[in-house]
Amino acid sequence: xxxxxxxxxxxxxxxxxxxxxxxxxxxxxxxxxxxxxxxxxxxxxxxxxxxxxxxxxxxxxxxxxxxxxxxxxxxxxxxxxxxxxxxxxxxxxxxxxxxxxxxxxxxxxxxxxxxxxxxxxxxxxxxxxxxxxxxxxxxxxxxxxxxxxxxxxxxxxxxxxxxxxxxxxxxxxxxxxxxxxxxxxxxxxxxxxxxxxxxxxxxxxxxxxxxxxxxxxxxxxxxxxxxxxxxxxxxxxxxxxxxxxxxxxxxxxxxxxxxxxxxxxxxxxxxxxxxxxxxxxxxxxxxxxxxxxxxxxxxxxxxxxxx
Amino acid sequence: xxxxxxxxxxxxxxxxxxxxxxxxxxxxxxxxxxxxxxxxxxxxxxxxxxxxxxxxxxxxxxxxxxxxxxxxxxxxxxxxxxxxxxxxxxxxxxxxxxxxxxxxxxxxxxxxxxxxxxxxxxxxxxxxxxxxxxxxxxxxxxxxxxxxxxxxxxxxxxxxxxxxxxxxxxxxxxxxxxxxxxxxxxxxxxxxxxxxxxxxxxxxxxxxxxxxxxxxxxxxxxxxxxxxxxxxxxxxxxxxxxxxxxxxxxxxxxxxxxxxxxxxxxxxxxxxxxxxxxxxxxxxxxxxxxxxxxxxxxxxxxxxxxxxxxxxxxxxxxxxxxxxxxxxxxxxxxxxxxxxxxxxxxxxxxxxxxxxxxxxxxxxxxxxxxxxxxxxxxxxxxxxxxxxxxxxxxxxxxxxxxxxxxxxxxxxxxxxxxxxxxxxxxxxxxxxxxxxxxxxxxxxxxxxxxxxxxxxxxxxxxxxxxxxxxxxxxxxxxxxxxxxxxxxxxxxxxxxxxxxxxxxxxxxxxxxxxxxxxxxxxxx
Numbered sequence: 001x002x003x004x005x006x007x008x009x010x011x012x013x014x015x016x017x018x019x020x021x022x023x024x025x026x027x028x029x030x031x032x033x034x035x036x037x038x039x040x041x042x043x044x045x046x047x048x049x050x051x052x053x054x055x056x057x058x059x060x061x062x063x064x065x066x067x068x069x070x071x072x073x074x075x076x077x078x079x080x081x082x083x084x085x086x087x088x089x090x091x092x093x094x095x096x097x098x099x100x101x102x103x104x105x106x107x108x109x110x111x112x113x114x115x116x117x118x119x120x121x122x123x124x125x126x127x128x129x130x131x132x133x134x135x136x137x138x139x140x141x142x143x144x145x146x147x148x149x150x151x152x153x154x155x156x157x158x159x160x161x162x163x164x165x166x167x168x169x170x171x172x173x174x175x176x177x178x179x180x181x182x183x184x185x186x187x188x189x190x191x192x193x194x195x196x197x198x199x200x201x202x203x204x205x206x207x208x209x210x211x212x213x214x215x216x217x218x219x220x221x222x223x224x225x226x227x228x229x230x231x232x233x234x235x236x237x238x239x240x241x242x243x244x245x246x247x248x249x250x251x252x253x254x255x256x257x258x259x260x261x262x263x264x265x266x267x268x269x270x271x272x273x274x275x276x277x278x279x280x281x282x283x284x285x286x287x288x289x290x291x292x293x294x295x296x297x298x299x300x301x302x303x304x305x306x307x
Numbered sequence: 308x309x310x311x312x313x314x315x316x317x318x319x320x321x322x323x324x325x326x327x328x329x330x331x332x333x334x335x336x337x338x339x340x341x342x343x344x345x346x347x348x349x350x351x352x353x354x355x356x357x358x359x360x361x362x363x364x365x366x367x368x369x370x371x372x373x374x375x376x377x378x379x380x381x382x383x384x385x386x387x388x389x390x391x392x393x394x395x396x397x398x399x400x401x402x403x404x405x406x407x408x409x410x411x412x413x414x415x416x417x418x419x420x421x422x423x424x425x426x427x428x429x430x431x432x433x434x435x436x437x438x439x440x441x442x443x444x445x446x447x448x449x450x451x452x453x454x455x456x457x458x459x460x461x462x463x464x465x466x467x468x469x470x471x472x473x474x475x476x477x478x479x480x481x482x483x484x485x486x487x488x489x490x491x492x493x494x495x496x497x498x499x500x501x502x503x504x505x506x507x508x509x510x511x512x513x514x515x516x517x518x519x520x521x522x523x524x525x526x527x528x529x530x531x532x533x534x535x536x537x538x539x540x541x542x543x544x545x546x547x548x549x550x551x552x553x554x555x556x557x558x559x560x561x562x563x564x565x566x567x568x569x570x571x572x573x574x575x576x577x578x579x580x581x582x583x584x585x586x587x588x589x590x591x592x593x594x595x596x597x598x599x600x601x602x603x604x605x606x607x608x609x610x611x612x613x614x615x616x617x618x619x620x621x622x623x624x625x626x627x628x629x630x631x632x633x634x635x636x637x638x639x640x641x642x643x644x645x646x647x648x649x650x651x652x653x654x655x656x657x658x659x660x661x662x663x664x665x666x667x668x669x670x671x672x673x674x675x676x677x678x679x680x681x682x683x684x685x686x687x688x689x690x691x692x693x694x695x696x697x698x699x700x701x702x703x704x705x706x707x708x709x710x711x712x713x714x715x716x717x718x719x720x721x722x723x724x725x726x727x728x729x730x731x732x733x734x735x736x737x738x739x740x741x742x743x744x745x746x747x748x749x750x751x752x753x754x755x756x757x758x759x760x761x762x763x764x765x766x767x768x769x770x771x772x773x774x775x776x777x778x779x780x781x782x783x784x785x786x787x788x789x790x791x792x793x794x795x796x797x798x799x800x801x802x803x804x805x806x807x808x809x810x811x812x813x814x815x816x817x818x819x820x821x822x823x824x825x826x827x828x829x830x831x
Contacts, residue, residue: 039435039712045750047438054431082344083335083508084432085489090508149541156549164545165330165537166510255537257509264538265334265509270705 008294012287019283020072024065027275034272035081055081068276077277082269087277090262095244095281097167098251098258101182102243104175108183109190110236116187117194121202122221132191139188148181148253165255178254182247186239193235197228230301237293241286324530325830327812328552334538336512339495339503340488341417341476342433346674347731347821348556350472352534355822356514357404358474358497361395361414362467366818369576372631373733373820375467379409379475379498383467385774390462391445393470397453401521404496407479411449416478418447418457428481430488440469464774468734474499500525500826501532511535528814528829544807547571553809553830560617560678563805570810575619575803576817577628579732580675582620582682584667584725584797585742587715587756592724593655593663594756600794602651605644606693609800612685616678619805623798625791626739627732633739635784637791641798645693652694662696667725673704675729677802683727686799714749715756725797726755733821739783740767743790756796763789 028034035051052058056067071078077087113136120132155177156164168174201207201224210220244259251260259278266274329352337349341358355363363378377383379398386392401409419426421437422444443466447457459466480496481488495503498521501514512534516527535552537543543555544562548569558566563573584603586594593599609622624641627633649658657663669683670676680701687697700723702710710720711728720726730753732738741752744767745759766786773779790796808815814827 035435047442048750051431051435083338084340084430084492085508093508149545152542152545152549156551157545160549163551164549165542165551166535252539253542255510255535255539255542257507257536261334261509268334268703268705 004298005295008291012291015287016284019287020069020280021065023276023279023283024068027272027279028061028064034270072277072280077280078273080271080274082266082271082274087273090274091259091278091281094257094259094262094278095285097170097256098244098260100167100170101175101178101251101256101258102240104179105182105243106186106236106240108179109186109239110232112183112187113190114194114232116191118198118221118225120191120195121198122224129195132195136188136191136195139184139191141188142184144181144185144247145249145253147184148178148250151177151181152253167256178250178256181254182243182250186236186243189239190232190235193231194228197231198224201227226300230297233293233297233300237289241289244282244285244289325528326531326533327529327554327825327828327830328533328535329825330535330537330543330546330552330555332538332540332543332556333536335509335536336506336534338432338436339492339506339512340430340433341474341495341497342421342436343474344432344436348674351822352825353512354472354474355499356501356532356825357495357499357503358476359499360471360473360475361397362471364471364818364820364822366820366822366824367816369816369818371819372579373818373822375471378471379414385466390464390772390774391459393457393459393466394450395455395457397455398521399453401498402519403477403479403498404502404517405477405480405483407477407496409475409498410452411455412452413475413478414455415447415449417473417475418444420476421473427486428478432488437473440472443469462772464770464772464779465734465736465740468736500527504531509536525824525826527826532825547807547809550809553812554828555807558805558807560615560619560805563617563619563807566807572808572810572812573805574808574815574817575805576819577621577630577801578804578819578821579627579631579738580802580804580821581623581626581730581732582675582677582727582799582802583623583626583730584727584799585711585730585755586758586796587720587724587726588758589715589720589756592715592756593665594724596655597794598651598655599657599663600797601639602648602655602693603690603695603797604639604641604794605648605651606695607686607689607797607799608643610643612682612800615681615685616800619803620677620800621803623800625787625798626730626742626796627787628801631732632780633732633735633783633787635786635788635791637788639792639794641791641794645689648693657694659692659694662691662694664696664698665724666698666700666722667727668700668702668707668710668720668723669727670702670704670707673707673729675731675802676704676727677729677800679727682799711755712749716748728755729802731821735770735779735783739786739790740770743767743786743795758790758793758795760789760793760795763793763795 034057079086080090116132116136120129123129152164155162162177163174166174207220210223248260248264251258252264259282263278331348331352333345333348337353338344339353343349343354359378361380362375364373365376366373380395381398383393383395397411403409420428420430421434421441423429443459443463445458445460450456474497477496481491484490493506500517500520502517504515505513514532516530518526520526540559544558546552547555567573588595613620613622625637670679683699690697707728711726713719737753741747742754743763745764747754748757763786766782770779770782770786773782811831813831814829
């Protein structure tokens with residue numbers, strides 16, 4: 001098991017290096033001037049040059065990449081052009097905020113998705129299966145932005161039960177609407193995956209054997225659940241990792257100061273250090289979340305280990 | 308459940324003191340160190356709340372264009388011989404928020420912060436923000452503890468306007484935080500009417516009243532002002548309707564009926580804003596022909612556009628609004644006259660059947676850009692009716708700004724004959740001198756297209772060195788009349804800067820300015 005873990009960990013190193021390269025290249029090859037957002041309206045050529053030099057944008061791109069790589073290996077992600085604050089200090093709280101939202105959303109998505117998927121996969125009635133599938137497909141298809149606005153109009157503007165924006169202290173009241181909005185798509189995806197797995201596993205011979213041995217429905221369900229777990233974990237891992245990246249739309253609609261909001265701001269202001277740093281940290285979080293999921297899957301399902 | 312949740316909201320405890328909650332269009336708190344970032348809105352909410360300049364804007368009236376008034380300097384004068392040495396007599400007994408005294412040394416220290424690269428307090432972020440205001444400063448010195456002298460590189464009658472945008476930070480607080488601007492940003496100290504109490508990046512800035520403010524008339528009426536970052540316009544509207552905030556900036560026009568229905572106050576006023584197409588005079592541009600420029604100006608149904616914008620704008624008749632002291636007496640009346648436009652186009656050899664193809668660079672959004680996509684499509688149809696075939700090159704806001712800074716001769720602007728970049732006219736430089744003077748092509752000024760006219764050049768040069776404000780206004784009025792008669796740009800509308808306020812927000816006077824004074828605002 002330890003060797004398996006080490007092998008998976010070793011895979012992440014070239015991935016990490018590739019991520020730094022792709023992330024640097026994407027950010028720098030995109031059109032626009034990296035200092036445009038901080039440049040005064042009528043900056044002279046000498047002022048432009050001075051500012052470029054101050055931020056190190058006057059050097060050739062490969063050199064800029066190597067300097068940046070050197071700094072990040074020492075844990076220094078640079079300084080935001082726009083705010084002058086260290087990038088790490090900007091990303092840290094944003095990730096914490098997105099993580100809070102992601103945790104709440106994935107919890108809702110997990111509970112809702114598993115319940116819907118299990119009901120659909122377990123029931124022999126076509127009507128129930130179709131109804132649940134319709135709900136799941138609707139969930140996957142609903143645009144976040146639209147749903148967020150609808151929830152705000154209904155629960156904040158009309159009923160005035162919940163705040164429309166911000167994250168408060170943070171507190172539960174501020175969390176509910178963005179979490180529900182963000183949970184709808186993964187809930188649909190989890191429901192569909194669970195439904196497919198449950199339905200497939202229920203057809204397997206060992207389930208018939210369990211019934212033949214006299215086990216009751218709930219006991220058989222427990223066995224089915226154990227077999228469905230790796231699939232659910234894999235889907236959840238991916239969804240959770242994706243959520244950590246924050247949702248630009250949901251976080252902007254709810255003014256939730258997470259990584260999506262941060263990225264959105266950085267994109268529109270060409271704040272390259274923030275963009276590079278955030279993309280890198282998120283990509284690495286994604287890689288490590290997947291690694292963690294792989295390890296957990298192996299612990300739950302010995303077949304993975306043997307493979 | 309609703310009651311329990313409501314308790315968790317800040318609205319409940321916020322009522323214990325008088326708290327004004329403002330939803331800005333910003334996505335992050337502007338720089339709080341002295342020289343606010345993020346343009347006019349940054350200056351409005353952070354620059355002029357926490358800090359004063361030597362000179363401030365007078366934002367106390369809504370019926371006239373905002374002018375300058377003494378602030379940290381009680382008076383100022385320029386040397387009659389050279390017109391380059393400015394002497395500022397400072398206001399005594401002014402204290403920074405940290406309690407330290409404001410003296411002439413603080414002015415020199417702050418200018419070093421922006422201009423002297425080897426000074427310990429030099430701050431690139433602030434220097435970048437202030438560079439357009441301090442570009443012409445050659446030197447400065449303390450004459451006595453209450454007098455400072457600033458020498459400019461060339462005579463510049465616009466200098467007082469520029470220095471009004473330079474905020475003065477506390478040297479004592481900088482020392483206290485160990486010479487770290489990042490720490491200073493979290494506990495800033497200026498001399499302004501508000502003090503920063505709390506800053507949460509990308510979320511909020513909480514300002515509290517500076518009870519010891521040197522101008523008793525401008526001590527804030529509210530105890531606290533919470534500035535919330537809400538870039539999404541619909542979210543701002545929802546926040547106001549759900550009583551989560553008391554004030555929102557820039558509600559979308561289509562939400563105004565709903566806001567009015569809910570009893571909200573919609574406040575608007577003219578301010579130095581214009582939504583134009585800056586035209587190219589580069590080789591090959593059809594707009595080198597005045598008939599085509601005039602035709603384009605006559606082709607636009609501005610009243611229809613204003614209606615489409617829910618009445619949140621007024622038609623432009625030039626760069627500045629008709630009531631502005633710089634409007635003058637142009638002979639070319641900018642109006643909707645498609646027949647006259649078609650006639651001019653015919654004279655130039657074009658018609659709706661044989662249209663003139665022109666490309667305009669526009670943005671999807673941006674500061675002062677209003678509703679750029681539908682507005683451009685509206686105008687595209689108007690122009691089509693008189694013989695233009697308009698191609699719109701849609702860019703992201705920062706990309707459009709970069710195109711503007713490059714000037715129309717730049718390779719990236721080849722084939723682009725107009726740029727839809729909103730503009731201001733809060734000072735003579737940005738409004739008229741820098742746009743109309745042929746030597747002010749980028750990067751020297753704002754003359755994107757390279758407009759060149761001998762009479763305009765002479766008037767711009769005169770205005771730049773006329774130090775009597777009334778005489779300067781008169782020259783600027785002649786300059787404005789000249790550029791309108793030349794149809795220098797296609798001027799479309801002036802935004803009315805709509806804001807929506809909760810019914811209990813009182814005392815706000817919407818100045819004719821990009822900046823606003825929030826000190827008289829209170830909650831009933």
